Amino acid sequence: MSDGRTESVPFDPPFPTANRFDYKCYLDNIMNSFALKVDPEKFAILSRLLEDGKEVTKRSQLHHISIDEGAEKIFAVSLSSTHSQNVSKYTLQVLHRLGFSTSLEDLSFMTGHLKEAFHVQSEIQAYHAVQDVKEDFAEIQCVKEDGGQEITCAIEDAETRGDGRPSKAELTLFPHQYSPSLEKMHSLETWSRSTDRRARIQNCRIPIDTWRKVTVGLNITSADKTRHRHLQIIIDRDGCQNQSFFHDGRCILHCPIFHYEQRFNWRCGACDSNCEFCAHFARCKRCRLDVPLKKYELQDGICEVVRVHPNKIYFFAAWYLGSACAVLCGLYLSYGLWFLISKDEKAQRNEEGNEDERLPLTIREFPS
Numbered sequence: 001m002s003d004g005r006t007e008s009v010p011f012d013p014p015f016p017t018a019n020r021f022d023y024k025c026y027l028d029n030i031m032n033s034f035a036l037k038v039d040p041e042k043f044a045i046l047s048r049l050l051e052d053g054k055e056v057t058k059r060s061q062l063h064h065i066s067i068d069e070g071a072e073k074i075f076a077v078s079l080s081s082t083h084s085q086n087v088s089k090y091t092l093q094v095l096h097r098l099g100f101s102t103s104l105e106d107l108s109f110m111t112g113h114l115k116e117a118f119h120v121q122s123e124i125q126a127y128h129a130v131q132d133v134k135e136d137f138a139e140i141q142c143v144k145e146d147g148g149q150e151i152t153c154a155i156e157d158a159e160t161r162g163d164g165r166p167s168k169a170e171l172t173l174f175p176h177q178y179s180p181s182l183e184k185m186h187s188l189e190t191w192s193r194s195t196d197r198r199a200r201i202q203n204c205r206i207p208i209d210t211w212r213k214v215t216v217g218l219n220i221t222s223a224d225k226t227r228h229r230h231l232q233i234i235i236d237r238d239g240c241q242n243q244s245f246f247h248d249g250r251c252i253l254h255c256p257i258f259h260y261e262q263r264f265n266w267r268c269g270a271c272d273s274n275c276e277f278c279a280h281f282a283r284c285k286r287c288r289l290d291v292p293l294k295k296y297e298l299q300d301g302i303c304e305v306v307r308v309h310p311n312k313i314y315f316f317a318a319w320y321l322g323s324a325c326a327v328l329c330g331l332y333l334s335y336g337l338w339f340l341i342s343k344d345e346k347a348q349r350n351e352e353g354n355e356d357e358r359l360p361l362t363i364r365e366f367p368s
Contacts, residue, residue, distance in 0.1 A: 001030060001031055001032070001043070002030055002031075002032055002100070003309075007031075007147070007176075009026070009028075009031075009034070010025075011023040011024065011025050011028065011202060012024045012025065016331070019035070019336070021088070021089070021090050021091065022091045022092075022093075023092050023093070023254075024088070024092075024093045024095065024099060024247075025092060025094045025095070026095050026096075027067065027071065027094065027095065027096045027097060028097055028147035028148050028200075028223070029096070029097045029098065029099030029146050029147075029148040029223035029224065030099075030147060030148040030223060030235070031096070031147075031185070032066070033064050033065055033066045033067065034065055034094065035062060035063050035064060035065065036062045036065065036075065036092075036283060038062070038077060041357045043081060043082050043083055044079045044081060044082075045079065045080050045081070045082060046077070046079060046163070047078045047079060047080045047087070048076070048077070048078035048080075049075065049076070049077055049078070050072055050075065050076040050077075051065075051074075051075055053072060053074075054229065063333050067094065067096045068096065069096055069097075069098060069099065070079065070096060070097075070098045071095075071096050071325035072093060072094060072095045072096070073093075074091065074092070074093050074094075075091070075092040076089065076090070076091055077089070077090040077091075078332055082233060088276075091247060095145050097148075097223070098224070099146060099148055099223035099327070100222045100223075100224055100226060100227050101145050101146050101149070101222055101223070101227075102120075102149070102220045102221070102222050102227050102228065102229035102309060102367070103120055103229075104118075104120070104142055104143045104144065104145055104220070105120065105126070105143040105144065105145045105200070106118065106141075106142075106143035107140070107141070107142055107143075107231075108130075108140070108141040108143075109127075109129045109140060109141075109233070109235075110140070110141050110203075111131055111132050111135040111137065111138050111139050112129055112130045112131045112132050112135070112138070112235075113127070113128070113129065113130055114127050114128070114129050115127070115128040115130065116128065118275055124157060125230070125231060126231070126232040126233075127231070127232070127233050127234070128234045128236070129232075129234065129235045129236070129287070130235075130236055130237075131235050131236065131237035132201075133209055133237060133238050133239065134207070134235075134249050135237075136182055136207060136208070137186070137205050137206065137207055138152070138205070138206045138207075138208050138209070138214070138216075138237075139202050139203055139204070139205050139206075140204045140206070140216065140218070140236050141201060141202070142201070142202045142203075142204075142218065142231055143200055143201055144200040144201075144202065145200075146200075146222070146223045147200050147221025148222075149200075149220060149221060149222060149223055150220070150221040151190075151218060151219070151220050151221075152190070152201050152218075152219045153188060153190050153204035153206070153216055153217070153218055154188070154216070154219070155188055155206060155214060155215070155216055155217075155219045156215045156216065156232070156272065157214070157215040158183065158212060158213070158214045158215070159213050160178070160180075160211060160212055160213075160264055160265050161211045161212060161213055161223070161236070161265075162239065163212070164213035164263055164264045164265060164266060165211070165264060165265075166178040166264050176258060176280060176281065176282035177280045177282075177283075177323055178264050178285070179261060179281060179282070180209035180212065180265060180267065180269060180281075181262070181269035181271070181272075181280075182207050182208075182209045182267070182269070182270070182282040183207045183208070183209055183212075184227045184281055185207075185270060185281075186207040188204065188205065188206050188207075188216075189204070189205040190202065190203065190205075191203055191205075203206060203350075204216065206235070208235055208237050208266050209237070209265055209267055210237060210238070210239025210240065210246045210267045211237070211238065211239040211265040211267075212236075212237055212265060213234065213237075214233065214234075214235045214238050215233070215234050216230070216232070216233045216234075216235065217230060217231070217232055217289040218230070218231040218233065238267060239266050239267065240266045240267075241307050242291075243266065244249055244266065245261060245262070245266055245267060245268045246266060246267045246268065247259065247267070247268035248290060252268070255268035255342055257277070258270065258271050258275070258276060259271060260277075260278050260279065260280055260281075262280075269281055271284060272302065272303065273303070274287055274288050274296050274303035274305060275287060275288065275303050276288045276289075278344060279301075282301060283301040284301050284302060285298075285301050286298070287299070287303040287360075288303070289367065292308070293307065293308045294306070294307055294308065295308065330347045
């Protein structure tokens with residue numbers, strides 16, 4: 001690659017294929033050179049290797065092979081066996097893409113199925129997809145035909161389906177009330193991942209609530225940035241029937257705490273963050289309970305977070321510790337006073353008893 005990275009490029013068809021000896025290999029437009037590795041299996045001998053009709057005498061000649069944009073190279077490989085007279089001949093055609101392609105090698109809908117079958121030469125500009133009813137996120141996977149292509153995903157339209165869908169007037173007057181919380185809380189995500197297919201796989205992840213139709217636009221730009229293509233994926237998702245609410249993969253009759261009833265699409269919608277009870281996503285009725293370093297205040301239907309200064313926890317800790325020490329000191333003082341008073345009373349009783357014992361027996365008075 002131009003940035004120094006290396007990527008493995010698959011053969012077309014994948015190697016090895018039974019009874020197939022001619023293969024093709026497509027280099028992306030952003031690739032400048034390539035290397036070819038030829039390793040005979042056991043008991044096979046590499047007897048001849050040609051590059052565009054010229055014999056390759058050293059393996060080092062295959063380490064860094066330059067190829068111009070739009071050009072091709074043809075390699076002929078001859079293998080002989082040490083146990084027989086058989087000779088196997090392979091042909092490999094290497095082509096360097098021009099960079100103007102806006103086609104996709106593959107388009108897959110990972111969380112459901114496409115109604116129209118995709119193939120490379122298809123002229124379809126809009127595909128219809130059916131989302132799995134239990135999946136909250138739709139995932140589209142694109143395989144670039146040229147690694148230099150750029151693909152962007154965008155949500156172009158979204159509407160509620162089914163019997164409970166709001167009218168245009170209701171959407172105009174109360175837009176927040178009829179906005180699915182799932183689609184408010186999550187946004188579209190795109191990412192690419194490196195695989196044996198030249199890091200050409202790109203995924204788009206889109207939140208889609210029950211009884212919704214979401215249109216996703218795919219914008220493809222060629223590697224040379226001169227051509228553009230626009231595709232649409234129209235995704236439909238069903239939901240619960242019989243006035244039950246979808247929640248956590250199943251249909252239930254009542255929504256749990258921190259959720260509200262989205263009757264327009266029969267879903268338990270999640271309240272906004274920090275909200276315990278809400279009328280809808282943008283209208284909270286009661287905030288969640290305070291925690292040591294955070295307090296929650298309800299302002300215009302939204303729970304605002306009031307952060308407590310981190311050092312304040314030490315103040316509270318010192319206050320509680322001081323209070324506990326004061327209580328303990330009070331208990332110790334009370335016990336000490338009680339102990340002293342009890343000791344004095346006991347000493348007095350003992351002294352009175354001793355004085356009585358010291359009196360002579362003859363002068364004691366006894367009751368008659």
